């Protein structure tokens with residue numbers, strides 16, 4: 001198979017403290033990538049970093065904070081001189097019927113799922129220019145392609161990520177920065193805390209994906225030859241027929 005050797009590349013992974021981000025960090029580290037773990041829960045990051053040894057660095061970051069994101073990428077520039085992969089994975093989902101939902105919760109989701117992606121991406125672009133095979137990959141969702149009832153605002157943030165990526169791909173293509181989006185269906189993670197039991201039942205029925213399945217999709221896209229853009233990967237459990 002014609003794949004890029006990704007040994008020695010540098011990746012920032014947001015939301016690396018659990019679920020898909022944690023699995024992505026493990027798999028990229030196995031492939032020889034230096035992973036910069038960014039999230040808020042320090043103890044989770046410490047335990048993953050101690051498992052990964054020299055392959056990982058921690059930069060504790062709240063992606064909803066413009067200042068913390070700026071500090072993250074300043075450190076990346078100073079310590080590594082550039083960046084090959086930005087994995088915009090941090091995200092939250094709060095389940096609610098729209099009519100009775102809490103606007104403060106809309107804002108939390110928009111701050112992390114949309115502003116987090118925007119801040120990180122804007123700060124990363126100058127560090128990626130001129131690096132062969134550089135890629136920005138964001139995690140949207142099947143809910144970013146199809147509206148999901150009781151997840152309306154979450155769906156809106158994930159639709160926004162897809163639209164943003166399609167425009168950004170056109171802006172950054174001439175610089176050979178690849179812009180890719182992954183849209184998972186149900187995955188076994190801590191996502192959806194306010195409805196975790198109901199989600200666990202649904203995940204069991206659907207034989208939900210493992211975080212590692214999504215991590216493999218990321219590495220598949222990243223390890224393509226530098227001129228090959230895997231623009232979009234929608235992956236779902238075979239039993240998940242809708243949305």
Ligand SMILES: NC(=O)c1ccc[n+]([C@@H]2O[C@H](COP(=O)([O-])OP(=O)(O)OC[C@H]3O[C@@H](n4cnc5c(N)ncnc54)[C@H](OP(=O)(O)O)[C@@H]3O)[C@@H](O)[C@H]2O)c1
Pocket residue numbers: 014015016017018019020021038039040041042044061062063064089090091092093112139140141142183184185186187188189190191192
């Ligand atoms: N699980 C699914 O079924 C599913 C389906 C489709 C899409 N997704 C998407 O997949 C992505 C990863 O979620 P997951 O399923 O792996 O769930 P998860 O285990 O809950 O992981 C979410 C990650 O996001 C981080 N995060 C949340 N708010 C943050 C903030 N303000 N700043 C920095 N990091 C923050 C969390 O870290 P800290 O709390 O430590 O900051 C955590 O590492 C999300 O974008 C989610 O929307 C999930």
